[in-house]
Amino acid sequence: MSRLVTVAHGTRTTAANAVAREVTEAAAAALGVPGTAAYVELHPPLLTDVMAANHDEAVVVPMLLSTGYHVRHDVPEAVALSSAPVALTPALGPHPLLAAAQVERLREAGAEPGQPVTMVAAGSRDVLTGSDLCVARGLLAAAWGGDVRLAVLTGPGRRPADVVRSGDAVSPYLLAGGFFADKAERDCRAAGAALVAGVLGPHPRVVDLVVERVRAALAPAGAPAPARL
Template identity: 40%
Template sequence: MITVAHGTRRRGGPLVAMGLTARAGRRLGVPAATSFIELSRPFFDQVLRQEFAAPPVIVPLLLSGGVHLGNDIPETIRTVGGPAILAPALGPHPLLAEVLVRRLLGSGAKPDEPVVLAAAGSSQPAGLADLETAGRLLQGRWSGRVRIATVTGLGPSLAGQVEAARSEGRVTVAPYLLAPGFFAERITHLAFHCGADRVTDVLGVEQLIAELIARRYRWALNTQQQLPAAG
């Protein structure tokens, strides 16, 4: 199994991807390597150039669809790596909603208080659709109103959603991010600037997410949707 995360210059970000990959690999009982699209090493294309006894299963550590999943990762596989088997993004999924609830409660949020689920954002409609689904999944586990927001691309603004939620009680912003990095810092800064009362931790190295990675691996291996090498 090869996981592929976006990458970040912040030191803690790659450690989350590596920790999740190691846990998922142990659950599956298979060799597991972590890679990154950019900013962090080893890069995805470098890992794909290694010799494999069988086509590797690629599990994107991404919470929704978008440019990376729709274009960048498949193109890299076709150009330098294939053949390989590509799994879907981790989210949206009920296990991620469960981890979000844990982060909310851990931050001191009460179940009847409003929440803004904040993502980095995408220019692709599929990314926004996935975030909307993630919001509905969280709403099914949280009695206070859940709104979604993005800091780039398509979707409602974080400032507008925090302002709308303030009339309903103390507002908690939940970053819809796996790891610390630029967007986690930006969401935290904007949230407090806009009047949010608290911001939760990112999802992080969580056993439920390792289980989700393992499920994505098994699904991809069973469906065998193999991408060929270029040519």
């Protein structure tokens, strides 16, 4: 491997796009290779452009928290534009490292052990997204050691107004700030949430997961999975 390329969704919010760059820089440094943060849409460099100009062996890591249209269609189609071999990893989520990061964000926000939690995700019409979110909710419940309910902001599923109860702590299942993070905060506060934790952001556990995805992609066929960092 000579290059790490990550791909985030992309947003018009500058600070949100910076999260992908920070995670990529940290993961690339840990791996000892150059790193490039790309985006599906809305912000340059687009993955299609990065892959069309790519002449090096690379690993592409989708910095998306669940399976959906981008993971199943847009990203593989972009990867196919590369003139050099490229390994494509699964999306970041669901994964215990993300749940661990969520727990730390909850604690940073002042959540108390045992406090009921609502996990809020962006949501999608893709049926695989719904399955992944149910797994992510279960991972967070296990890591938190308490009740966790799930709400989504778009697509099929219950909205925060229907799920959040007075006194809840809210865990946004979002990589970065922006439209969905702002909406989650507004909707959950309006529903009576006691606190809303920060998004995952460039959390060290997120960096660890990107590194883990790369090492798993490079492991010889049949080799045991790498130990978690």
